[in-house]
Amino acid sequence: MSGKLELDPVTVRKARSLARKAGRPIVTLAKKHTTVAVERATLRLAGLEGADPDGSPWVNLLADAVRADVGLEHGVSLPVWDALLRGEADDLSMLAQKAAAGSVRFRLPEGKDATRASSASRRQVATGVRRIDARRKERDRMIKRVGDAPQKPWIYLIVATGDIYEDIPQAQQAAREGADVIAVIRSTGQSLLDYVPEGATREGFAGTYATQENFRLMRAALDESSKELGRYVRLTNYASGLCMPEIAALAGMERLDMMLNDSMYGILFRDINPIRTFVDQRFSRQVHARAGIIINTGEDNYLTTDDAVDAAHTVTTSQLLNEYFAKEAGLEDWQLGLGHAFEINPDIPDSFRLELAHAMLARDLFPNAPLKWMPPTRHMTGDVFKGYLLDGFFNLVGALTGQGILLVGMMTEAVVTPWLSDRDLALQNVRYVMNAAGNLHEDFRPAPDGFIANRARQVLAETIDLLEQIVHDSDSAGDPPLLAAIADGTFGLMKRPADAGRGLEGVAKKSSAYYNPASEILEEK
Amino acid sequence: MSTVIRPYGDTTGDGMVQLSFTLPMAHSKVAEGAAAQLANKMGMDPALVVHAKPMGPDFTFFVVYGRVHHLVDPSKVEVVERDYPLLTPKEVNATVKSTLRRRLVVVGGCIGTDAHTVGIDAILNIKGFAGEKGLEYYRELKVVNLGAQVSVPQLVDRARAEKADAVLVSQVVTQRDAHLLNTREMSAAFRESYPADRRPLLVVGGPRFDESMADELGVDRVFARGTTPGEVASFIVHRIVSGKAS
Numbered sequence: 001m002s003g004k005l006e007l008d009p010v011t012v013r014k015a016r017s018l019a020r021k022a023g024r025p026i027v028t029l030a031k032k033h034t035t036v037a038v039e040r041a042t043l044r045l046a047g048l049e050g051a052d053p054d055g056s057p058w059v060n061l062l063a064d065a066v067r068a069d070v071g072l073e074h075g076v077s078l079p080v081w082d083a084l085l086r087g088e089a090d091d092l093s094m095l096a097q098k099a100a101a102g103s104v105r106f107r108l109p110e111g112k113d114a115t116r117a118s119s120a121s122r123r124q125v126a127t128g129v130r131r132i133d134a135r136r137k138e139r140d141r142m143i144k145r146v147g148d149a150p151q152k153p154w155i156y157l158i159v160a161t162g163d164i165y166e167d168i169p170q171a172q173q174a175a176r177e178g179a180d181v182i183a184v185i186r187s188t189g190q191s192l193l194d195y196v197p198e199g200a201t202r203e204g205f206a207g208t209y210a211t212q213e214n215f216r217l218m219r220a221a222l223d224e225s226s227k228e229l230g231r232y233v234r235l236t237n238y239a240s241g242l243c244m245p246e247i248a249a250l251a252g253m254e255r256l257d258m259m260l261n262d263s264m265y266g267i268l269f270r271d272i273n274p275i276r277t278f279v280d281q282r283f284s285r286q287v288h289a290r291a292g293i294i295i296n297t298g299e300d301n302y303l304t305t306d307d308a309v310d311a312a313h314t315v316t317t318s319q320l321l322n323e324y325f326a327k328e329a330g331l332e333d334w335q336l337g338l339g340h341a342f343e344i345n346p347d348i349p350d351s352f353r354l355e356l357a358h359a360m361l362a363r364d365l366f367p368n369a370p371l372k373w374m375p376p377t378r379h380m381t382g383d384v385f386k387g388y389l390l391d392g393f394f395n396l397v398g399a400l401t402g403q404g405i406l407l408v409g410m411m412t413e414a415v416v417t418p419w420l421s422d423r424d425l426a427l428q429n430v431r432y433v434m435n436a437a438g439n440l441h442e443d444f445r446p447a448p449d450g451f452i453a454n455r456a457r458q459v460l461a462e463t464i465d466l467l468e469q470i471v472h473d474s475d476s477a478g479d480p481p482l483l484a485a486i487a488d489g490t491f492g493l494m495k496r497p498a499d500a501g502r503g504l505e506g507v508a509k510k511s512s513a514y515y516n517p518a519s520e521i522l523e524e525k
Numbered sequence: 526m527s528t529v530i531r532p533y534g535d536t537t538g539d540g541m542v543q544l545s546f547t548l549p550m551a552h553s554k555v556a557e558g559a560a561a562q563l564a565n566k567m568g569m570d571p572a573l574v575v576h577a578k579p580m581g582p583d584f585t586f587f588v589v590y591g592r593v594h595h596l597v598d599p600s601k602v603e604v605v606e607r608d609y610p611l612l613t614p615k616e617v618n619a620t621v622k623s624t625l626r627r628r629l630v631v632v633g634g635c636i637g638t639d640a641h642t643v644g645i646d647a648i649l650n651i652k653g654f655a656g657e658k659g660l661e662y663y664r665e666l667k668v669v670n671l672g673a674q675v676s677v678p679q680l681v682d683r684a685r686a687e688k689a690d691a692v693l694v695s696q697v698v699t700q701r702d703a704h705l706l707n708t709r710e711m712s713a714a715f716r717e718s719y720p721a722d723r724r725p726l727l728v729v730g731g732p733r734f735d736e737s738m739a740d741e742l743g744v745d746r747v748f749a750r751g752t753t754p755g756e757v758a759s760f761i762v763h764r765i766v767s768g769k770a771s
Binding site for chain 1 (some may be wrong): 655658
């Protein structure tokens with residue numbers, strides 16, 4: 001069903017090559033830096049778990065101690081495994097405890113000591129990567145045994161009670177009602193924590209903390225549901241914020257199936273330092289690639305802050321950048337749940353045709369990506385009846401454009417957290433549209449010079465203009481053009497300079513001695 | 526002259542209303558009877574159960590239409606009005622632009638040991654809260670978010686350095702009334718550091734605050750759970766523009 005808009009292939013190639021041009025210097029920059037979160041993720045892959053009695057994770061305490069002694073620029077692996085080889089402790093966990101108590105001194109090993117430390121670290125980190133590989137095979141096996149989601153788009157439903165033990169029965173019920181994908185919304189503010197909380201958690205704000213134990217509990221519960229229902233139910237969480245690489249590693253090790261992971265969301269919407277974000281993101285996407293996890297990008301956010309018609313091209317621009325960064329990190333087309341949303345003001349004329357044009361553009365530009373279709377939120381009022389109709393039209397666009405992942409819209413959006421009946425009515429809405437019009441795309445072809453095709457071409461042209469503007473941007477510090485563009489407010493109203501933002505103190509330029517076994521293993525494939 | 530009215534279905538005075546709800550029981554004739562019973566008890570008579578749909582084995586969803594006999598007297602309705610107008614981001618920007626002729630500066634943070642930036646971030650971050658964008662989204666507001674665990678002297682210094690028009694403080698932790706003690710300490714420090722007529726507007730918020738405590742805490746406004754960025758922005762603009770930062 002691809003290519004209905006008959007986009008000019010030269011124009012499409014130009015858009016992609018501009019995205020590559022904007023993205024490549026960022027990748028070069030990312031390769032030259034490391035962050036505390038990347039180093040902690042490496043320790044997690046090596047098997048370091050748990051936290052001290054105050055709840056500070058051992059990975060944080062160990063990484064901080066190493067940093068205090070030798071700095072962050074060499075990575076933590078050489079100093080840590082050097083200390084183990086010197087007999088400072090029997091294992092990582094004991095080393096972390098001693099380091100936290102201040103009874104270990106770290107050094108940067110040289111010569112043969114460095115070689116021994118690097119191979120020891122590689123051996124141990126490889127066990128974590130093998131665990132990720134095993135979890136991926138386990139997913140494939142389960143899908144073969146119990147069956148996959150029977151249809152596309154996959155039905156994506158959200159749970160968010162704040163208490164993992166409340167989330168579990170809700171998620172299982174949602175799966176029974178028809179969800180193919182369960183997303184557990186994180187507690188507000190977790191993205192700004194510079195550590196991953198530990199253990200099963202029962203108190204969150206408008207969501208549940210992402211922790212390794214919560215991941216494990218929910219995945220086990222959904223495995224039960226998958227067997228009961230005869231179809232594999234996928235689990236989603238968020239690899240975003242200051243701990244993106246660690247969460248990605250935990251997700252891989254606990255067999256999560258999809259992760260929200262956007263290239264610029266943290267920078268623009270959470271004021272996280274741009275370099276921190278791009279370094280963390282590259283590592284986490286390498287982990288996702290290895291784990292067979294599908295990423296979901298966050299383009300819907302552009303449309304909740306800006307006008308959905310005027311800013312349509314910012315969505316396309318972001319999709320192209322997300323695609324470039326994802327592929328560079330090793331993700332394949334089937335893993336790219338590029339986001340877009342139904343957020344045009346329903347009062348403007350032809351709003352449905354505009355929505356259809358934008359969604360078809362995404363479909364035609366990324367024919368092999370699953371695409372994540374997000375429901376209306378901005379123009380949902382307390383009028384639940386109108387909201388139900390809007391959700392129906394949203395579903396119709398989804399059916400007409402072959403979306404891979406459909407986040408189910410609730411008529412009580414902006415009114416209450418969804419009731420049992422809201423979810424049931426929402427799923428009836430989806431089923432009616434898919435049953436009535438799921439194959440309509442076979443008959444539907446927009447007129448070559450009609451409103452829809454012209455609008456799609458216009459958005460693509462505006463995308464190219466914006467990408468041109470980005471690749472020609474510059475700042476006095478000589479930063480890569482995309483960083484300069486982010487700094488001067490090219491994206492929405494947010495000005496995010498490369499030398500500011502949260503988490504900047506956790507970034508270091510790599511020294512010539514830098515070594516990270518996780519990056520080494522992940523880049524071999 | 527007060528007129529008494531009734532709900533209007535298709536004829537004046539017919540009193541017709543609609544209602545939907547879920548009962549935690551399997552669908553059956555008894556369940557439909559139970560739905561009618563609920564509607565009767567709510568004052569619908571007759572009550573017509575027009576739709577009953579099972580949702581899984583344990584729940585049934587109902588739609589009920591029926592007549593109510595209650596009378597409504599609009600002249601007896603009492604409402605508590607907000608003491609400031611709710612403005613859209615556009616109106617906030619326009620008001621600031623036309624009256625201050627510069628950007629309005631807002632400094633915010635969590636004071637004391639409180640590391641919960643949920644509240645301040647919901648109000649300040651562009652991501653916002655409850656479908657509303659945070660104050661960072663407002664072009665005419667300059668937002669300085671100091672984050673968590675800011676000391677009171679730091680907050681005062683930064684407010685002075687930024688020439689803050691308003692200071693927003695969020696407090697989530699309430700152990701041993703920490704939120705109240707911290708807030709009093711903060712307002713006292715500002716009172717000490719500024720002449721009365723120059724002091725920035727002081728606003729605190731958090732899930733456990735009582736909105737009527739502003740005077741007692743020495744601040745200009747207390748916001749409780751569920752406050753949206755738009756309400757905070759509207760309040761700040763209203764107070765600063767009308768020059769009533771007392």
